[in-house]
Amino acid sequence: MVGVSPKIAPSMLSSDFANLAGEAKRMIDLGANWLHMDIMDGHFVPNLTIGAPVIESLRKHTNAYLDCHLMVTNPMDYVDQMAKAGASGFTFHVEVAKENWQELVEKIKSAGMRPGVALKPGTPVEQVYPLVEGTNPVEMVLVMTVEPGFGGQKFMPNMMDKVRALRNKYPTLDIEVDGGLGPSTIDAAAAAGANCIVAGSSVFGAPEPGDVISLLRASVKKAQPST
Numbered sequence: 001m002v003g004v005s006p007k008i009a010p011s012m013l014s015s016d017f018a019n020l021a022g023e024a025k026r027m028i029d030l031g032a033n034w035l036h037m038d039i040m041d042g043h044f045v046p047n048l049t050i051g052a053p054v055i056e057s058l059r060k061h062t063n064a065y066l067d068c069h070l071m072v073t074n075p076m077d078y079v080d081q082m083a084k085a086g087a088s089g090f091t092f093h094v095e096v097a098k099e100n101w102q103e104l105v106e107k108i109k110s111a112g113m114r115p116g117v118a119l120k121p122g123t124p125v126e127q128v129y130p131l132v133e134g135t136n137p138v139e140m141v142l143v144m145t146v147e148p149g150f151g152g153q154k155f156m157p158n159m160m161d162k163v164r165a166l167r168n169k170y171p172t173l174d175i176e177v178d179g180g181l182g183p184s185t186i187d188a189a190a191a192a193g194a195n196c197i198v199a200g201s202s203v204f205g206a207p208e209p210g211d212v213i214s215l216l217r218a219s220v221k222k223a224q225p226s227t
């Protein structure tokens with residue numbers, strides 16, 4: 001397997017939102033590569049979290065890569081505001097972009113963000129292939145390993161078939177997994193080929209979050225020895 005570098009991205013959904021800047025700094029100081037930001041609209045998923053104003057506030061306190069996962073029904077409406085707010089990555093859901101993903105990817109890139117596509121557990125992996133292979137491809141695929149909407153859910157091991165299929169087809173693609181990742185599930189995800197690891201409750205709920213971040217990274221490195 002060609003090496004793709006590990007990116008450990010604590011999900012800030014599990015952080016203390018009242019102290020977001022402090023929590024972000026704590027995660028970066030403990031070795032996180034990215035900060036994973038869950039944007040929800042209360043429609044695509046049955047939960048509401050943060051939007052561009054909070055990203056804009058956080059951006060004043062950190063230079064970190066803000067890996068934004070848009071769990072929204074109309075991602076196109078969010079591109080300009082997220083770029084202006086300081087988002088680094090913009091990952092939209094394939095389920096709501098079947099008609100306009102080419103225009104959407106173009107717009108995300110033009111706005112200076114890195115495009116990614118996410119898929120829910122019930123969505124066949126084949127649906128994202130055209131987005132990875134197009135002339136204007138996405139740069140990351142996010143395989144949801146829980147139903148999107150809430151932290152603290154149980155990892156779905158059968159999603160590893162999707163990760164394996166993606167890694168076999170695309171040796172250098174960034175493949176992210178999100179939901180239920182922690183010390184007991186990381187080895188399965190890493191062995192399947194995931195290199196970008198989102199982890200919320202396992203990091204923020206640990207007595208030593210830095211140890212969990214290190215363990216997640218070590219597992220990805222072990223599975224991909226050339227990184």
Ligand SMILES: O=C(CO)[C@@H](O)[C@H](O)COP(=O)(O)O
Pocket residue numbers: 011013014036038069146147148149150151152153178179180181198199200201202
């Ligand atoms: O996108 C989501 C939930 O929709 C995730 O980013 C969760 O926040 C991950 O939390 P844990 O499962 O790691 O607690």
